[in-house]
Amino acid sequence: MSGTVELEFKIGVHSPETMPMERLVQYLGHLAKVLGHREHVHFVEVRSGSTTPVLRVDQEVYPQVVQRVERAQRGEGPGEAVGALDAIERDLQADAAGDSELSGQSGQLLSFPSVAPAGREYGPFKQAGTLDGVPVVVGGQNDPVPVHLLTAGRVYVCLARRKLAKRISRYLFETTLRVSGSGIWTRSRRGQWSVRRFRIEGYEVLSHKTVGDTALALRAINGAWKERPDPLGDLMKEREPESST
Numbered sequence: 158m159s160g161t162v163e164l165e166f167k168i169g170v171h172s173p174e175t176m177p178m179e180r181l182v183q184y185l186g187h188l189a190k191v192l193g194h195r196e197h198v199h200f201v202e203v204r205s206g207s208t209t210p211v212l213r214v215d216q217e218v219y220p221q222v223v224q225r226v227e228r229a230q231r232g233e234g235p236g237e238a239v240g241a242l243d244a245i246e247r248d249l250q251a252d253a254a255g256d257s258e259l260s261g262q263s264g265q266l267l268s269f270p271s272v273a274p275a276g277r278e279y280g281p282f283k284q285a286g287t288l289d290g291v292p293v294v295v296g297g298q299n300d301p302v303p304v305h306l307l308t309a310g311r312v313y314v315c316l317a318r319r320k321l322a323k324r325i326s327r328y329l330f331e332t333t334l335r336v337s338g339s340g341i342w343t344r345s346r347r348g349q350w351s352v353r354r355f356r357i358e359g360y361e362v363l364s365h366k367t368v369g370d371t372a373l374a375l376r377a378i379n380g381a382w383k384e385r386p387d388p389l390g391d392l393m394k395e396r397e398p399e400s401s402t
Contacts, residue, residue: 161199161213162262168208169255169271176208184248185210188259190241191267193225194218219262226259226266236311236351245269279344281353287337288313288355289363295326304357306336317357325360333363 166188168176185200188210192198197215204211214222228234229242249257249269259267290306290313297303301316304325315336317325328334340355 160216162216162219163201164212164214164259164261164266165204166210166212166259167257168210168249169257169269170249170252171208173203173205173208176203180248180252181208181210184245187241187244187248188212190237191226191229191245192222193235193238194222198222214261223261223266230267235309240351242267281341281343283339284342285337285339286342286352286355287335288315288340288352289333289335291331291333292325292329295322295329301356304336306334308333313352313355315355315357321357321359325357328362334360335363336360 166184168181168184170176181203189195189198192212192214194214197218199213201211201213203209225234225238229238232239246269254269255271257269258265288306288308290308292304293307293312294303294305300319302319302322304315304317304322306313306315315338325334325336336355336357337360338356338358340352342350342352344350
């Protein structure tokens with residue numbers, strides 16, 4: 158089919174005839190979170206041999222999908238993708254699967270060897286910390302009440318006493334806050350920290366300024382260096398060590 162790139166997800170356990178449907182759906186659900194771009198990723202079929210779901214990704218987003226997968230492997234991608242990748246590894250280990258992989262036009266995208274990857278999970282444990290995000294939900298019948306913070310496409314579900322939550326509600330949908338408090342934290346095998354529950358004890362309003370705003374403010378600073386024909390060259394000369402002769 159033109160305009161798409163085919164991906165194969167080889168699951169090294171069972172065959173299409175023996176793979177429980179619920180388990181297959183679970184694998185595919187996790188993989189969908191790893192790949193992202195849900196409206197551009199399409200399930201086609203399950204090929205015989207090892208259980209091998211076949212997907213097609215719209216050509217225009219394929220580079221972004223590859224980048225998302227690569228970042229998830231480094232533990233740097235969206236929390237949803239990194240967490241789903243860890244879940245696939247746990248499921249494969251629980252199923253005693255052999256070597257599994259996701260491959261496509263550019264070769265192997267993901268490899269799941271039968272040996273567990275290096276690294277350990279830590280937690281859960283309670284520790285003070287901070288979270289940044291825009292409040293998108295504030296309210297509820299109980300005290301403390303739920304406060305949902307949105308950041309980089311991820312929602313943190315927190316709790317706050319009613320008086321504090323009422324003050325936070327003034328910034329609903331508009332302002333990025335840094336909330337402080339204590340949470341239940343875990344660390345995945347890929348080194349990514351996540352919080353399960355967070356109790357807000359205070360907050361501060363982060364600057365509304367964008368990078369562009371900051372750049373304009375820096376340019377507006379009055380300084381004699383602007384008048385020099387080569388300010389960068391002059392700076393480098395000043396950093397050179399003085400001659401001992």
